[in-house]
Amino acid sequence: MSKKNDQPISRKKFMQELRRYERGSVTRRHFLGVTGLGVATAVMGAAVPGLLPRKSWAATDIGDRVILATWPNYHDPANFEKFTEMTGAHVQVNVFGSNEEMLAKLQAGGSGWDVFVPTNYTITTYVGEDLIEPLELSKINNFEASAFDPRFSDAGTVNGTVYAVPKNWGTTGYVVNTKHTGGKQLTTWKEFWDITKTDFTGRTMVHDYQLTTIGNALKYFGYSFNSVDPNELADAEKLLIEVKPHLYAINSDYQPPLRNGDAWMSMCWTGDGKQLNTDMPEMQYVLGKEGGEIWSDYYAVPKSAPHRDAGYALIDFLLDPAVNAKEVLAHGYPVADSRTNELLPKELLEDPILYPAQELLDALEFGAAATLTDPNRAELLARFKSA
Amino acid sequence: MRIYTLAVYLFLYIPIGIIVLFSFNAGRHASDFHGFSIKWYGTVLANPFAMEALATSLIVASTTAVLASIFGTMAALALQKVKGRIRAIYDAAIYIAIMIPGIVIGIATLIALVTAFKFLNPVLENFWPGFLGDAPHLNMGYASVIASHTMFTMALVIVIVRARISGMDRALIEASADLYATPWRTFWQVTLPQIFPAILAGFLLSFTFSFDDFIIAFFVAGTETTLPLYVFSSIRRGVTPEINAIGTMVLTVSLTLLITAQFLLRGRGSQSSTQ
């Protein structure tokens, strides 16, 4: 990548380029090149090392690899390439479908991960199970606590010790292909479940994940997303079992069938909603008025990390505001880091998918640790799947 | 009959055809075709993790196949002479090993090894003689995958080889002994050539099983990523033609090996009949 465009570009031009990029008429590389976001990366690409005084990990040899356990569609592969270029360490990405699965792997031992991406409500459990280590913040210079919105960084601190630093936050709503609704805008979870039983029969997907699937079924009745109350769960179960014959699939890997038209609607996380909406404008991301989940993901280091230094280096790299901005552009999940947001185009910061209206946000709940480990909810999901 | 056979082969090969076709897809998504390109092959070859997963799978599968064939053949030969209750115990263990679903093997091995390591690692750390350096930290990895693949495939080899041994004419062994061959030479010159097809079949089955196994490796692999695990993880990130390119390359390599082997075997056959 050349340095010919190192002049800052005008806001107007930036937005034009972003639109073009979103429509897919230019490549990401072109977009990054023109807007200068790529330059930041290129600069870091060892061309002018002096510009990166805080690159604490550059001095040490961190080995040739780092293993990251994360979620699907959650990174910009170009950033990993850049990281490899800079440090010599390849990034191996293992992708998971649920926090439970991550926890299970880590609990079983020998996961081999250096960095993983737990969600807010899991961190106390990891700490309780002695699976993650307190972060050595001196190795993560790019983490500046004050830059982060505490709503989305609090959960990383347990009993005053920082165990995890924030990655992204987001919401869990659903995405619906409006071509099939006859132009009708959906706004609630009630509609989600009702339309599944009727017009959308055989076209709806729910997550293979008890937290969101049960939580959003609870929302049909207006119960708390986190409810572990047996009576409320019984209502949710009744709904789920009633809906099951009408589902296309129970699967957290929902982008492919939505894209090829087999599925018309699915529970969906912010970034996936953004990605789908960018490529197919008929895909509408909806947050149920009744509420639902708001969450934040973190970076953490397992106690068993085999390449700890490389793990820290990767976290530090990914928290670099310039890198992080590139990540956001790739995956479409908002960040809680004000420094990164400064680098992002205004349009993105005002995007209704990333930043829903306040009254919608107010209705959302963070998942609770008790919800994650509740055996009754796990059993409920098993009954639902086997029904 | 012919048409039926053709239909079955089509059924077997259409998915393969699709894999190959989409590996040349210029587009990023596997589901729609955007023109011809070989760029995904470049992507795979330049992807150290894909290559490493392939290498891991090859190492795991060939080690498994070698161990299973050798140990399985040894056991099959020895079990011929074992009678009574001990034989019944072995038979039961072998059949159980074959019958237990991979998923149970995976889970059982995982929890057993995790439990055993939890117990053994502190013991090793405390009692490891200092002059040998740091105590080894037992963990899931190559060894655990190979060990569990070998357990299953070895049982398979035992059954296959034993069937061949029992189908073999005992008189051939006696004929060899009668013609002055010591038991050791009889083994190499008569028994082994006779059971060799079974061993080879066992070897190939073991290799194929191990190379293709996802479920056991899913539980016991630890840090090592085998090709199926890599594919599984990649698919979750969205199916790209990269996966199809991997599939196509693996297929091409197997086919090449196969054709070469066939060619070599045929060559040897014709050589011996014209000498």
Place this chain on the structure above:
Amino acid sequence: MYGSWANRLLLVPATVWLLVMLVLPLLVVIIFSFGERGTAGGYVPAFTLEQYANLSARFTAFKNTLLLAPTGTFLCLLVAYPLAYFLAVKVHPKWKTLLLVMIIVPFWTSILIRTYAWIFILGGQGLPKVLGFLGIEGVRLINTPTAVLIGIVYAYLPLMVFPVYVSLEKLDKRLLEAASDLGSSPIEAFRNVTLPLSIPGVATGCMLVFILLMGEFLIPALLGGGKVFFIGNALVDLFLQSRNWAYGSAVAATLVIIMLVTVSIYMKLVVRNQQ
């Protein structure tokens, strides 16, 4: 080599392997199945029958599995038998090896990749679209039990073809000639000679496929869209979602017991019929 000490030596690796990788894990599963789940998952030592008492919570999964396994086995046999017959009896020996090997070749590319190819074929952009062009609209295949059965037949076909092929191949063609000499029509000859003689192969193939189907989880998960739920899926969820090692162990132990019982009944029946 023939001394009993040498014989024992030959058995050592197999014995060690079976003990460490089979007996030990199964023991751990049995022990864990009497334990309890920790608050955050995993296993806490205890002695309780609670896990077994709770088995009915997976009744549907067991029921589905016990329906799927025989159905899938039967379908495999239905597709495999004519193919095996054709290969064993009708094909020129020169082509046999090639055609046989061609049945395994698809196995040499990952089952995951092949199954994903089926997701495409059975998905909206695949077969239903083709049928749509032919005027058959609105066919849904993916994420249905039909899709799962197609995937199963695809994946397990070779396991059925080979044993049946071997038994038919051994069949003395003179018997068929004798039968036709004695005035049997080809169909009668098939029914009276070929079919009875191929029973051992059919029995082996059916058992292999049946056993593997009992533990199947990947194909229902991928082609059934998570809606088709078998005991294998239940086990994966118990270990990877709810992390209930104790309950998972109880389910796994039950699965193994059901399998052992089914298979031994089956073997008894087959053995008796053959005598």
Place this chain on the structure above:
Amino acid sequence: MLSADTDAVVSFRNVTKRYGDVTAAAHLDLDVTAGEFLSFLGPSGCGKTTSLRMIAGFDQPSEGEVFLEGQRVNGVPAYRRPVNMVFQHYALFPHLNIEENVAYGLKQRAPKPPSKEIEMRVGEMLELVQLSGFNKRRIWEMSGGQQQRVALARALINKPKVLLLDEPLAALDRKLRREMQIELQNLQRNVGITFVLVTHDQEEALSMSDRVCIMREGKIVQIGSPLDLYDRPINRYVADFVGKSNFFDGAIDRIDTTAVNVKLDCGLMIKANTGPDLESFESGDPVCISVRPEQVILARKEEQLPADCGVKIKARVMNRIFLGEHTEYLLRDEKLGEFLVLSPRQNERSERPFDKDEVVLAAWSRDTALVLSSE
């Protein structure tokens, strides 16, 4: 310790072989002389194969001793014994071609003969068994008779002290079997090797062997030349096994110095004066009279019979089979029952053959009727 006959190639001394509770061979004593062709004859399960396997070394005796050329070989494994075997179904190595099969024994020798020599001897051997040029053939490309020859060549190339043949002709058809019998006999004379053959086919044993060892239930009943066995069987079992014979059951009535009076069960009193051990009989012992069919003389008139015929019977011709040189008659006497007569052609030339249902005179000389214990 017992010792072996110095002339004998194989000697059994009181050899017993038991498999668990089953005694396959009991107290065998036997000497096989160098260069002879000896057959073990008996029905299946009589211990003949076990005896052969003890010579080969596949089985070791439970009691007693086996000697090869005077050397005690108990416990010596098959591969250290200078004997070779032709197996029942040949046991040719399917993964080796003809040449490799034949050369197999030579290649096991230490030191291994030079490959030139092996090649030469294989060539000679194949020539001997008339299979020159078949060197590279596979086993399954050969006919049964050819496989038989390969098996012979594979064994003979080692110049064994004894060649053991385990029902070598059983798998061949009748015509081929006749040819191979002659060939085997010629071969044995040419190579001068001691042959020990196991068979249940009396014709095979009698036609080829110098001596035949008749076995029954693990024991040797009688050893002797085919002629001996035919003319002087020691009991009914042997007489029945070797050739055809008519048996008339009865009991000793009175023993003279020269003859025995046997009272047959049918009431007839018959005199006989030969038998292997007449002196061992006592009055009242159950015995049988054995008369070979060709010893019976048929006539229409009494004066046509020789003077020394001790026994004369009127009998009806039930059946007549023309056999070329001979005619076989099945006769029936009311008291004696049915019996066979083999009448030479030249006898009949003088008068026309006897017709069915004709009543004729049958007679035999006292010398040709044997009194045998009815075991």
